[in-house]
Structure formats: C-alpha cells, structure tokens
Amino acid sequence: MVESGVRVVIADDEPLIRAGIRLILTSDPAIEVVAEASNGREAVDLTLSHAPDVVLLDIQMPVLDGLGALGELRTLAPTTRAIVLTTFGERDNVLRALESGGAGFLLKDTAPAELIGAVRAAAGDAYLSPAATRHVVDRLASGRAAARGEAARARVATLSDREREVLALLGEGLSNAETGRRLHMSEATVKTYVSRILAKLECDNRVQAALLARDAGLGA
Template sequence: MIRVLLADDEAMIRAGVKAILDSDPSLEVVAEAGDGRQAVDLALAHRPDVALLDIRMPRLDGLAAAAELRRVAPATAVVMLTTFGEDDYIARALEVGASGFLLKSGDPRELIAGIHAVADGAAYLSPKVAQRVIARLAGGRMSREAQARDRVAGLTDREREVLALLGAGLSNAEIARRLHIVEGTVKAYVSTILTRLDVRNRVQAAIIAHEAGLVA
C-alpha cells in the first residue's frame, strides 16, 4: 500500500484528486492539507510515502513546502501538482527536490502512474512537462554535454552503470534486478551518485546521465 498525503487549498480539487487516487486500491490517502505548513506538519505526523503538493497554497507555498519536506522528511517523495506549466515552476520544483511534476489538466492515469513511479524510487514528469524540459535543455547543449561528461568522470564504473539505468527511467528495484544486486545496494549507489554529482534528486541525475551520453 502506498500512503499519500494530499495538499491543495481548494477543497473541491482535493476531493477530485482523492477520488482518482481512491480508484486504485494500492493507494491510500492518509492525510489532507489545505496549506503548505499544514502539509509539512501532517507529513511529519503520518510519514507518507508520497506527498502530492499544489504549488500555489497559503502560509507556505508548494515549492517551499517541498524544500522543507526534503529537509525534515527525506523518505517522503514529493510530487508537484498544478494548473501552471510555466518553465520557471518546473525548474524550481526540480531544484527543491521534487521527484515528479504533474499538471491538473492531465490524464488521471498520469496521476496514478506518477504516484507509483516516485513511490518506487523513480522520477516522473507528465508528457507535457517532459516536452518543456527537453526544449529548455536544447539551448547550449554542447557546453552542458562537456560539463556532464566531466562530472560523471569522477564516478566508478559501477556508479556510471547505475546512473545510466537511472537515466533510462528504471526504479531501484528494476536496477537491482538488471545488475543482479540487492535493492539496498542500489539505494546506496544512488545516494553516493547524487552526492558526487552534487544534485538534489534523481531527475537532475537523469538529466546529467543523458547529457553525458550514458543513456542511448
């Protein structure tokens, strides 16, 4: 069972999202919050697997709440859910450590798929968001590719192998099966990789993997 915290300042939106999540018997909404501060407090109380946060909320907005959750509840994966698809929001969400970014206007199946993906240790961007990220990365590609190659050069062969599979979108469990090692070892490798690359989350590491040419 995947335990989910849902935070949105609009009660009707929360009800609609909860109805979608309730359609999947493997998901359980364990708490609902109407603002970012309450979301952080409830996350500390309930320790959910995933926190689904709206970006624009009172007291503490979703981006600030995500950053706070990364600090006080790092085991809780954060997914941003919003009506806004501007590049600045996407970039800031990734910078504060969100593992997923979904648009409220997207297919409900994307919401369920995203929750499962981040709960399994992977990252998830809705297709429309992914297109924006790719377009944003298109400019200055050559310089970023060189920088990415320099950054991964400091990794061991095994760490580069794990990073390549992470960049291909595999979860920790899938990487473990592919490399014939235990999942705990993969988690240790991922933690080391994030530290050595000086990135906050798997999304940023995956981008580096692609820019460095580790992913076909």
C-alpha cells in the same frame, strides 16, 4: 510497485482539485489519503503529524507555496517523498523543485492511471516513474542554459563506461526494467548501477540524473 499500503497527503488550494485527486487515488485499494491541505503550511504540518509515504504538492498555494513546503519537508520529513503538481507554464518552478530534491512531478492533466502509478512508484523507489516524466524532461532540458553542459560533462566523466551507458538511458526516460533489457542486465543489477550513479553525481533522484544526462549530451 509497493507491496504495502501507500499513505498520501494531498495539498492544493482548490477543493475540486483535491476532491478529484482523492477520488482517483482511493480507487486503488493500496492507497490511503490520510489528510488534505489547502496551503503549503498546512501541508508541512499535516505531513509531520501523519508521516505519509507521499505528499502531492501544488506549486501555487497561499501562505506557503509548494516550493517553500518542499524545502521544509526535505529537512523535517526526509522519508516522505514529495511530488509536485504543475503545468507546462511553470517550467522554471518545476526545475527548481526537482533540483531541490522533489521525488518528481506530475502535470495536472495526467491520466488517472499515471497518477496512481506515479504515487506507488514514488513510495516504493523514491522516484517518479520515468514513463510519466519522459516528455516533460525533454521540455525542461531543452530550456536549460548551455553553460551547464560543460559542468555536467565534467561530473559525468567521473563515471565508468557502463555507468555512463545506464545514465544515458535514464536521460531517455527508460525504467530499470527497460534499461536492463537494452543493456542485457537484470533489473536488480540496473538498480544497483542507478544507486551508484546517483551517489557519484550527488543527485537526489533519477529525474535530476536524467536532466544532468541531457545537459552532458547523453541520451536520445
């Protein structure tokens, strides 16, 4: 959870969706919606002009889609965290978004409290809350090519035993606090381990690490 306000840009080509997201987010006094975009190009331009903490990107948008916008934002606005809005039917696009460095993703039928929590988590820790993605990571991981397993195991082999234990729990979708309780470590220590693991595995965020853990056969 962040201590200061979170500034957000919403990008979706459906006005009703944008209005609903704005209504939910602004119910939290710590969140400010600074701009709305109806396509990916506007999303990039508004992000560059407003410098928000988080941008919510629909995948299916005209002019420039969410994946295209994500690619540009990763280069042009690296401090802004991008969360992709999607549905289960767009599994391949979601996977591409995560592997392109998106902070995470949300299903469009996500509960309001989860939407608020995910935005605040992305702004504070640069990651989507694990609790909001646990079952979706399961679905994505189950559809990945078996050939990825060998490469993933080779990458995981570079970790220490303790780092692999932490990574396995990331693969289960546990938060830092939950991981700490499971392994009898402080949350701060877990956070240090996670940062080290991401650096060693060259993962941009913990969702990528969780998928890698599943590819390597770690986790539940």
